[in-house]
Amino acid sequence: MTVQVKVCGTTSVHDAVLSAEAGADALGFIFAPVSKRLVSPQVARAAGLSVGPSVARVGVFLDQPLDEVLRTAEAARVSAVQLHGRLSSLYVMAVAAYYPVLRVVRPADLATETDMWHGHRGVTLMLDAPEPGGGIPLDWDALRPLFPDGAWLAGGLGPGNVAAAMTALRPAAVDAVSRLEASPGVKDPEAVRAFVQAARLAARSYPQ
């Protein structure tokens, strides 16, 4: 199985190229004003253009108005949208009418959201810690019975623990930010490379 690797919190063309050269499949651009990694749609668009169409560009939002999400996503020319927060299913479906959606869920909501989105092809679940971008790992063993096929995994992942997380849950993709940074919003090149390599290696042990 091909596992996707997403490097989140990209704030510059330089870091977009760095992550793409390290082998990332997707870059995350955070448009939530509360974030330390906030990026403008213009910079995100330039960064996306700098890596070419084979790398997915994911616009990340937290509890923002629907029109703001759609306008920002269009201005940044993202290829997918990641939705954090307490959102209605109607809201999520409205975004999914325009973009593939990564719907972010916390462990406490995993069972309900799995039932809700089962069979909706445009909506993929991403399990993340309650504080997005907080660098806190989840209890992977406790989540094993609930983790749905095809879901993505985030939450405190980095070069040193991504293999253990993948062995426990076999996610379809992994995503990280805090442990890949030299400072908030600035990538640590070695950590990004090591993260992508560790995820690729761990994916080889997935059952064929």
Ligand SMILES: O=C(O)c1ccccc1NCC(=O)[C@H](O)[C@H](O)COP(=O)(O)O
């Ligand atoms: O990272 C942020 O600052 C952020 C703020 C608001 C909404 C989402 C945010 N990040 C989204 C991500 O996709 C992170 O990669 C994910 O939460 C994992 O973060 P970390 O635990 O730091 O690896």
